[in-house]
Amino acid sequence: MDRVQLRAVKRARRKAVRVQDCEALAACAISLLERSIACGHRRLAVLRLHDAAEKGAALTTQHVAYCEQVAKSADEPELKALVRRSRQLLKVRTASTGAR
Structure with missing residues (x-):
């Protein structure tokens, strides 16, 4: 995602x-998270x-x-x-929807 695309996501x-x-x-939230991961913006x-988890985004196991890993090394x-807290939000959402 280049700067133009980033600005478009933020506007959206x-x-x-x-x-x-x-x-x-x-x-x-997912798009911004994936960009941060791709750019190496660890923190x-x-x-x-956390923002994506609060918004109810469909996070993958790779995101988490x-x-x-970042949190462990920091x-x-x-x-x-x-x-x-993000993991707790995901567990609550998964349990409430019945998904596994």
């Missing part, structure tokens, strides 16, 4: 917030993982595994707490 996110479009917010990826309790 702002619009989704204004009109309260949960699906669009989740899609934007930002953890923040965006990457951020868990000496920041806040990052570990964010990943732990």
